[in-house]
Amino acid sequence: MHDAIIVGGGPAGLNAALILGRCRRSVLLIDCGDPRNAATPRTWGLFTRDGTPPAALRAQGRADLARYPTVECRTAEVTAARREGDAFAVVLADGQTETARRLVLATGLHQDLPTVEGFDTYWTRGVHTCPYCDGYESRDQPLVAYGHGHAGVGLALELTVWSRDVTLCTDDRADSLSEADRARLDRHGIEVADGAVARLAGNGERAERLVFADGTERPCHAVFLTPGGCRPSDLITQLGCDLTPKGIVPTGDYEGTNVPGLYVAGDASRRVQFAVVAAAEGAMAAFAINTELLKDDAA
CATH class of the missing domain: 3.50.50.60 (FAD/NAD(P)-binding domain)
Known part of the structure; x- marks a missing residue:
């Protein structure tokens, strides 16, 4: 069993894995490789990386994780998630199941565009x-x-x-x-x-x-x-997370949810949807997870 599974390999998931890797926690980061900002040419407003293409940021994030032997990155789709006692299980598209003591959903949001001709053509380019x-x-x-x-x-x-x-x-x-x-x-x-x-x-x-x-x-x-037109991952609803009327998760100070041991970081949580904020949320969730695991192990 892993200490933590992180679903989603954007800024939130990558930074959560980085902090937990530095805590020497066993981490499995699973990402399907289909981010919401796949068509976005540049990521703006990110300290020291202003204007970097999103794919380049993700590639650098994975490269950074390679120096931490307790972190595994896997390209796969998670189709289901459930509680198993005090732990969590996620099911991959190939039928494989992985378990962990804590779970971070950094799955972002799915963008639904208005059905106006041309909106999809010029998405991220106008x-x-x-x-x-x-x-x-x-x-x-x-x-x-x-x-x-x-x-x-x-x-x-x-x-x-x-x-x-x-x-x-x-x-x-x-x-x-x-x-x-x-x-x-x-x-x-x-x-x-x-x-x-x-x-x-x-x-x-x-x-x-x-x-x-x-x-x-x-x-x-x-x-x-205008804000709206976004849907959270089905995993969030499968696990019983509370949702706001806008379809995001009302997380706590350290990105905890109403489901004990489950954290939601990044665009699907309550804060503004900036890459730098998503990365910070991932770090906060990782801090909280490490702190909780320390308490559990000392009990």
Whole structure:
């Protein structure tokens, strides 16, 4: 039995494995190799690695782990997870079962895009979810906040940090905005486009304009989606984790969950979805696990 199994090999999982490896804990890190940011060209906002391609970060993370003999990295898919007494068992796609005293789910989230033609084509090349991650590269260009209601208003106002040319597109949801909402947006120079969106058009490399169902067009260098449209791993629900209305896990100070011995680190937990924050969450979960195991062994 391993001291810990970590499912997910992004910043959270890799850093959790690193800290536990330095504690000389036996760790199995399992990653299926299909990250949410696979199509993302660069990772921004990461100290000393600003602009590094995500695949290069992951490769360096695995290389760092190679110096720790108690850490094993395995490329595989975990199809199921369950409690077994005070421990955990995970089932791999090939039917093999691995067990551990503690379990870290660093599985991130699955991104569901709106069913607008072109959104999938320009995902990460003009369609984004996080202006902190991708706003700077679209600074001073025409930006669109795609959403409605309170979330849409908030996102549109947030985008004014990066551009003064911001439009809130409600996609045929005019009734989602109050008069007070519209007045507030107007005070900040934000236009509202209530028409139904037909497609996002571009040059094949970059988004350029939104095309509406009535044939009108609006320049658009980037579309930012309101929070939502993300699903956690089935493993999280299989193990009985609590979820917030947004579909994330309300973890504690050290990424613990309502399930004893189970930790969730990275985008599926409650904090902002930055790579540097995910890595920190992995470290905190590892610290908590090592502390718990010390107490268990001393009992």
